[in-house]
Amino acid sequence: MPHTFYKYQGTGNDFIMVDNRDNTFPKNDTKLVNQLCDRRFGIGADGLILLENASDADFRMVYYNADGNESSMCGNGGRCIVAFASLLGVIDDEADFIAVDGKHHAVIQEDGMVSLHMKDVNTVTVYEDYVFLDTGSPHHVEMTDDLGKMNVKAIGASIRYSGMYGDKGSNVNFVNQNEDDKFSVRTYERGVEDETLSCGTGVTAVAIAMKVLNKTTANTVRLQTPGGLLKVTFKQEGKQFTEIYLTGPATYVFKGEAEW
Secondary structure (H helix, E strand, O other): OOEEEEEEOOOOEEEEEEEEEOOOOOOHHHHHHHHOOOOOOOOOOEEEEEEOOOOOOOOEEEEEEEOOOEEEOOOOHHHHHHHHHHHOOOOOOOOEEEEEOEEEEEEOOOOOOOOEEEEEEOOOOEEEOEEEEEEEEEEEEEEEEHHHHHOOOHHHHHHOOOOOOOOOOOOEEEEEEEOOOEEEEEEEEEEEEEEEEHHHHHHHHHHHHHHHOOOOOOOOOEEOOOEEEEEEEEEEEEEEEEEEEEEEEOEEEEEEEEEE
């Protein structure tokens, strides 16, 4: 039976959106999600997101990676589902929604940008060559002078599968500084198992890591990804980071039908 889906992208990080308030999507069908996300034999996307009813919020976000498995928080996906909820008439220009890492608040600004409140970060671990932190998803952050020429897929996979992060692995971000408050970022995403054009939790992790490493004096950091520019703002209280907001575009691409 054909069902309606929508396609959204946030700085090139693209998602299949499904209105699942009627609970008709086969949520445990890993093979189906993987097939729908396949760029040659399906719709094509970095992930699939279900919008569902929630008793204590405007809606619930259920996120699947392109491999078909339900995953941790997705920042760009979170911004896109807010735009999707607005399109459906579920919200106007503000939302409170439930994701796998808890409740989030978001605002659709007058210019169409979506600002998403991310979870607080209380632990940032600094190693000799990299930083590790969790911004709703785990992130390895590593600076490099060779960002443009890097084989992000190969090097990222070698870190993700090295065993240093156990069976679940980690997302891997490579960073180069442009200005005091601006950094270029490329990300290898677990679950996609490839470089993506942008990663919301990844740029959030990079902004906080750069602050911890004293690479920036700013509390508003601009992150240039291959898919576009994102902004992360935060408050720092000692080793704790609160009031973290990820802001950027969330763009409707097209609407279609698929079998499931």
